[in-house]
């Protein structure tokens with residue numbers, strides 16, 4: 389299985405995004421958290437900033453939209469050339485239509501679930517998706533404690549993905565660190581967002597490498 393580390397820049401220096409992205413050359417992508425103070429009680433950045441990031445780097449851009457009315461806004465991020473666009477199913481009026489639109493614009497279509505949202509009602513949608521993001525904290529803030537109660541949902545989602553026979557990535561986001569990444573990998577995650585663990589490390593790139601090695605070792609058990 390291919391494993392990916394996609395660090396979140398949420399807790400990086402937002403006044404120096406190009407410099408912060410350049411500090412993690414070993415990463416498989418850059419996870420950008422878009423918050424609107426409606427879907428979540430926090431405000432970060434939006435499309436104009438993401439367009440500037442797009443122009444400044446060739447890195448794989450993994451956009452995590454934590455915004456209301458996501459059906460209206462998500463296609464703009466695909467249009468801007470972001471490789472992966474994640475919408476929350478709790479915020480989407482028409483997730484199948486939205487996933488198809490994102491793919492038609494050339495992006496990977498990804499659907500996120502908050503910790504208390506079950507995957508089973510969405511099993512039939514998996515064929516429309518390139519990635520499922522399972523939140524392992526309540527969305528809104530970096531630096532929160534990993535919620536172990538999501539581990540069974542990671543296992544169940546991995547089993548549902550296997551049934552589709554497709555290459556759908558399974559991403560975990562929130563509280564992922566050297567203490568928790570093994571549990572996520574063992575449960576079936578293959579794509580790992582780590583924000584504070586990477587950017588609070590003295591050497592963020594060495595942390596990316598360490599996280600990947602730990603996840604690979606956990607999968608080999």
Ligand SMILES: O=C(CO)[C@H](O)[C@H](O)COP(=O)(O)O
Pocket residue numbers: 396398399419421452454525526527528529530531532561562563564581582583584585
């Ligand atoms: O989506 C998010 C929060 O809603 C962030 O991606 C996530 O919390 C990353 O930060 P950390 O690794 O510090 O938890």
Ligand SMILES: [Fe+2]
Pocket residue numbers: 396419420421452561581
């Ligand atoms: Fe995120």
